[in-house]
Amino acid sequence: MLDAIVSGFLALMTLQALMFLFIGVAYGIFIGVMPGLGGVVAMTLLLPFTFGYEVEATLALLLGAHIGTLWGDSVTSILFNVPGAAKGLALVFDGYPMTLQGKGKRALGASAMSVLLGGVIGAIFLAICIPFVRPLILLLGPPEYLMMALWGMTLIATFSGGSLFKGLIAAVIGVFIALIGMDPVTATPRYTFGSIFLLDGVSFPVAMIGVFAIAEMMKLHLAKDTAISRKLIVDNSTVFEGIRDTFQNWGLVVRSSILGLWIGVLPGVGGSAGGIAAYAQAIQTSKNQENFGKGDVRGVIAPEATLGANEGGGLLPTLAFGIPGGDSMALLLIAFMNMGIAPGPAMLTEHLDIVFALVWIIVLGCILTAVMGMAISPLLARMPSLNENLLIPIVLCVCFVGAYATRGRFEDIIVATAFGAIGYLMEKYEYSRANLIIGMVLATVIERSLHVSLTLHGPGFIFTQPIAFVMFSLIVITAVLPFLRKSRNGRAQEILKQGGI
Amino acid sequence: MSRRVQENLISLGLLGIFICLLIASTQYGPRARMVPLPIACIGIVLVIAQLYWQNFRQADELNVDLMEVVGADRKIAEVEEKFAPVIVEVALQKGQRLASYTFRQELAAYAMVLALVACLLVLGPVPAVAIFTTGYLSFSKQTTWLKSALIGFSCAAFLYVTFGYSLGQTLNHGLLAPFIGRYIVNF
Numbered sequence: 001m002l003d004a005i006v007s008g009f010l011a012l013m014t015l016q017a018l019m020f021l022f023i024g025v026a027y028g029i030f031i032g033v034m035p036g037l038g039g040v041v042a043m044t045l046l047l048p049f050t051f052g053y054e055v056e057a058t059l060a061l062l063l064g065a066h067i068g069t070l071w072g073d074s075v076t077s078i079l080f081n082v083p084g085a086a087k088g089l090a091l092v093f094d095g096y097p098m099t100l101q102g103k104g105k106r107a108l109g110a111s112a113m114s115v116l117l118g119g120v121i122g123a124i125f126l127a128i129c130i131p132f133v134r135p136l137i138l139l140l141g142p143p144e145y146l147m148m149a150l151w152g153m154t155l156i157a158t159f160s161g162g163s164l165f166k167g168l169i170a171a172v173i174g175v176f177i178a179l180i181g182m183d184p185v186t187a188t189p190r191y192t193f194g195s196i197f198l199l200d201g202v203s204f205p206v207a208m209i210g211v212f213a214i215a216e217m218m219k220l221h222l223a224k225d226t227a228i229s230r231k232l233i234v235d236n237s238t239v240f241e242g243i244r245d246t247f248q249n250w251g252l253v254v255r256s257s258i259l260g261l262w263i264g265v266l267p268g269v270g271g272s273a274g275g276i277a278a279y280a281q282a283i284q285t286s287k288n289q290e291n292f293g294k295g296d297v298r299g300v301i302a303p304e305a306t307l308g309a310n311e312g313g314g315l316l317p318t319l320a321f322g323i324p325g326g327d328s329m330a331l332l333l334i335a336f337m338n339m340g341i342a343p344g345p346a347m348l349t350e351h352l353d354i355v356f357a358l359v360w361i362i363v364l365g366c367i368l369t370a371v372m373g374m375a376i377s378p379l380l381a382r383m384p385s386l387n388e389n390l391l392i393p394i395v396l397c398v399c400f401v402g403a404y405a406t407r408g409r410f411e412d413i414i415v416a417t418a419f420g421a422i423g424y425l426m427e428k429y430e431y432s433r434a435n436l437i438i439g440m441v442l443a444t445v446i447e448r449s450l451h452v453s454l455t456l457h458g459p460g461f462i463f464t465q466p467i468a469f470v471m472f473s474l475i476v477i478t479a480v481l482p483f484l485r486k487s488r489n490g491r492a493q494e495i496l497k498q499g500g501i
Numbered sequence: 502m503s504r505r506v507q508e509n510l511i512s513l514g515l516l517g518i519f520i521c522l523l524i525a526s527t528q529y530g531p532r533a534r535m536v537p538l539p540i541a542c543i544g545i546v547l548v549i550a551q552l553y554w555q556n557f558r559q560a561d562e563l564n565v566d567l568m569e570v571v572g573a574d575r576k577i578a579e580v581e582e583k584f585a586p587v588i589v590e591v592a593l594q595k596g597q598r599l600a601s602y603t604f605r606q607e608l609a610a611y612a613m614v615l616a617l618v619a620c621l622l623v624l625g626p627v628p629a630v631a632i633f634t635t636g637y638l639s640f641s642k643q644t645t646w647l648k649s650a651l652i653g654f655s656c657a658a659f660l661y662v663t664f665g666y667s668l669g670q671t672l673n674h675g676l677l678a679p680f681i682g683r684y685i686v687n688f
Contacts, residue, residue, distance in 0.1 A: 165551040188533035393637040
């Protein structure tokens with residue numbers, strides 16, 4: 001274990017890895033500052049650039065970009081009253097009032113330091129959990145992995161908001177997309193319709209570029225928003241005041257970070273729910289609650305610490321079980337697959353050094369984000385407007401050239417275009433894109449585990465393997481939970497009606 | 502076309518796709534169809550259930566708030582109630598407008614994307630990026646012609662250096678490249 005910790009750190013101490021981390025964080029902050037583009041778009045655009053480099057350098061680029069967007073998203077919430085992403089909503093409650101009071105730099109400083117401390121706590125949690133999770137992983141076999149993959153998809157469809165059926169349909173579509181091409185077991189071409197191009201299957205990075213980046217650019221183009229702007233207010237605060245505030249409220253940072261770990265481990269929770277939960281927790285556990293909503297710096301510290309710790313928490317199920325808790329973790333899994341690394345038992349046994357490299361990337365990435373954020377906060381506090389529409393043609397061009405560059409084939413540009421339309425329609429009609437990519441990522445696990453389970457244990461493996469049976473029961477309970485809840489609420493309302501209430 | 506009709510058409514389209522996938526799956530060997538066949542059946546059942554729910558039980562929500570399960574929903578509800586005007590304003594700014602765009606507007610967005618694809622096919626990536634970026638920024642009046650051209654050509658140069666030089670990718674020269682090359686040689 002100690003060897004893995006040290007070799008993980010040393011693997012990052014190469015010029016390429018450090019440079020990629022720096023580029024990733026800077027790029028992530030830039031993308032995060034632009035409203036309408038989030039961590040997922042930032043990571044998607046980087047996927048074509050991740051071929052042919054060292055594993056640690058590639059992960060530093062991707063995860064660094066994601067961590068950079070955590071703070072970048074806060075900037076528009078705090079300065080412009082426009083959340084850069086759903087998770088930045090809670091920052092508007094106190095961050096923007098602080099800007100109106102001439103304390104914008106203080107808010108940005110507190111935000112940057114909170115992300116740093118929360119991220120470090122999340123990384124420590126991940127490192128501590130690994131020795132406990134490893135023995136559990138070794139108990140699991142193909143039947144358990146199959147059930148876990150199915151349970152992961154069901155959990156996310158149930159809890160991630162929107163219709164349960166639409167979530168599951170999106171996951172099923174994702175599974176079918178992954179099945180296009182040669183069946184690895186029997187070498188049968190599936191759903192290729194005679195096309196030689198489709199024999200290699202649909203490239204996951206190209207599909208992601210379409211579903212997330214191209215679809216988001218179409219949405220931005222349709223919105224035709226004017227540049228967001230604000231009246232500049234004289235800012236007499238400093239970044240260091242924000243840093244001091246964070247350390248003065250260290251108890252709040254720790255509590256919020258623990259909440260962030262919990263939210264990160266749970267699938268399907270994220271977005272604005274996590275930030276608001278952190279804010280609610282801050283109000284409940286703090287003195288002088290009446291100051292919240294009027295420019296209280298604690299209203300900035302709590303959500304940011306939660307978001308920072310979320311990274312470490314979210315990586316645990318992703319690395320240990322190969323079950324992504326959300327779209328950004330699913331994109332990380334796609335990157336792993338591109339590099340030939342399979343999350344799960346192999347990750348925690350043969351590639352433990354890569355796991356600890358990820359832990360170090362979170363720590364270094366958060367430090368770099370905080371340092372860069374604090375350095376540019378005085379400049380950002382003087383920015384009168386942001387025009388994300390300038391990025392639309394640039395991002396589209398990067399998308400298509402990147403899609404072409406993955407395999408050097410023009411057909412991939414057509415695929416990216418088709419997935420762009422699919423991604424837009426999914427957003428419009430509220431089918432979960434996160435479930436789509438989770439279905440794509442887990443399809444390989446499902447097929448491989450099913451074949452091996454049937455070979456080793458026969459068709460009744462669900463009932464002969466106790467852990468698999470328990471997980472199967474959990475799948476059924478999770479799928480039935482919405483109907484049970486609806487029925488319980490209906491009965492409660494009937495009782496109230498009978499009571500004349 | 503009302504929202505419900507659109508949703509029904511989407512669901513019916515998905516049903517048709519899953520049925521086609523089911524039929525295609527039956528033509529594969531037993532091991533090759535071991536996963537696709539049951540998944541297609543599950544997809545068909547889910548779409549039928551979705552069609553039923555969205556037409557006859559649309560008032561019933563089937564999603565579960567995980568915060569409610571862990572007991573944190575009341576605290577979150579208090580915060581959401583306190584900041585309701587802010588949350589409503591933000592929701593109106595983003596995400597709730599997709600349903601309000603007309604078919605013509607959406608067609609224009611698709612056309613923009615297809616225009617770029619056509620440029621890439623005909624001219625090749627580097628010229629297409631320069632021309633499309635310049636044209637988009639100028640015609641949408643985001644910046645002046647000169648700034649648009651500067652951004653466009655900078656973007657093209659960046660992509661050429663990154664993909665063509667650093668990553669060593671051979672960038673497709675486009676359908677017109679042989680004709681332009683021949684013209685230059687003759688000239």
